[in-house]
Amino acid sequence: MKRLFAPAPDSLLGQLRSPLYMRWQAGLSLFALVAVFQGPLALRHPVGAWLAPTLLAVPLFVYLYSRVYLAPRRYVQWYVAGMTAVALVLWVSNPFAFVLLALAAVLSAFAESWRRWLANVAVIGALALGKAWIFGDPLGQALAVAMAGLFGGFSNVAYVCSARKDAELRLSQAEVRRLAVLAERERIGRDLHDLLGHTLSLVALKSELARRLALAEPGRAQREMAEVERVARHALTEVRAAVTGMRRGDLAAELTSARLMLEASGVAFEGGLPDGFELPQAIEAPLALVLREAVTNIHRHARAGRAAVSVSIEDHMLHMRIGDNGRGGLTAHGNGVSGMRERVHALGGTLSIDSPPRRGTMLSIRVPLPMQAAVPVEARGIARPALPATGSAA
Known part of the structure; x- marks a missing residue:
């Protein structure tokens, strides 16, 4: 069963790395099937005339629907054709089966080209219009099918194009x-x-x-x-x-790596070091490793939309704050946090964590500096990027 619902590598979900948004969209769209049962009941149609065909048609329709997302994209055209046939046959006995036809028109946008999508919508709209004309159904239902295919399909086409570009950007990075x-x-x-x-x-x-x-x-x-x-x-x-x-540890290199990693996963990143910013190697190398571990935690666990790093030097102390606006709840006793705390303590500094659930995480690091390195922040012109309102690191 698990293998049946696993996306093929060249399927829609496989090509786009199974985006969570598309999975939710696919599941929520199936709630439209409720209308196929609720509509006839509300209009008091004889149950014997539509219930049995509907119970037979809906499972087949759902299977074909799932294959649009899970099967290789070169077969999407055929699965949409199957969904269209099931919907048209059911429409003869169930007056609300045009909803299934509208779903088929919307999913036709996942064909391999936008020309095929428009051709599919035209064919499905023509079939809906012909059925309504022959059986005396409201022509507005046929129009609803065509409009759903155009507007819903356009949204799907735009999303797939955006997701594909994002996947290509990740590959290029x-x-x-x-x-x-x-x-x-x-x-x-x-x-x-x-x-x-x-x-x-x-x-x-x-x-x-x-x-x-x-x-x-x-x-x-x-x-x-x-x-x-x-x-x-x-x-x-x-x-x-x-x-x-x-x-040699390098904070500037770690910040560049952090930007690449986070922005590739959709997390906006802000932070940097000014020209001429230097620290003793014995201090910079451990701090670079602390920054790397914090950014890795944000990438893997925080589910954040924004992250920021701020560095300043005041009163012979280096202050580094690493923040995100993710889910928070970071434990102070995990292996990653313990390693960061040990590195900071070895420098004679302190590491504090503020990580309320669902309000982001903030790591605040304070490390004493030798007198020659403790230049006031105003003298070095260190930029202080705005941290997310809810906090830092994950």
Whole structure:
């Protein structure tokens, strides 16, 4: 059963990554089926004339309806045709079955092109008009079917176009991140080659020379090996310096990464650092990791629409606030929060959390700075972006 209702990769929900909005829309639209039962009862039509055909037709219609969302999009045309046939046959015995025909016209917008949608609406409208004309039904019902197909279908077409562009943007951002990682790997490879290539070649040559001189000229061989030792220690120092630089935490880079991650998931982000803003590496690296963990929590758990980061320096203290307007309720004892708190405490600072349920979350971080780094915020011109009204981080 679960497999039956799983969207195909090339289905409407599969292509758009099963958006929650579309799932809700699909479910709520089925409430229109209530009219198929309630209408005849309200008009006191003989139950024997319409109830049995309706009970047979509605499950088949619902199945075809679900396949529009779950089956490959190249088959949408056929499922809409099936829904149209079921609705037309039922309309003969149930005067409110035109509601099913209107649903079919609306869902025809999910065909692979807008031309097919307009052609489907025209055909369905013509069939509805012909049925109403032949059986003497109100022509307004046929007009309602055509109008529903046009206006409801236009809304669906616009939503699918927007969702597809959003999915393409996510893919392009993922590709940018992948290329950035690839470029960084290539840079590290070049740096290590430039750093170690000449040194290791020199070590190999001097080691070979020392081996040849070991018996004939022991004193010279010892001098050569001492030179090998000096070169090796120098290379080790350079490698350690290079690795330290690669591991260097950077608040500016983390803010850029946060913006990419949050905006790709539909969360508006505000925050940044001014030109010339610098911190001692021993302080900036742990704070960058704290910021990364907080932003990851917002992305995964907060269900926020907005997030912001504010940084300021006052009275020899660095203040960093990370806020969102999400669901709140962040526990102070989770693994992520415990890790952030430990990093801040190791710097001699404090981390406080304000996270009332359904009112967002605010992380407030205070870290003491050395005298040379504690420049007043006015002197550095640090921008303070407006935080969401309800709070910060998730």
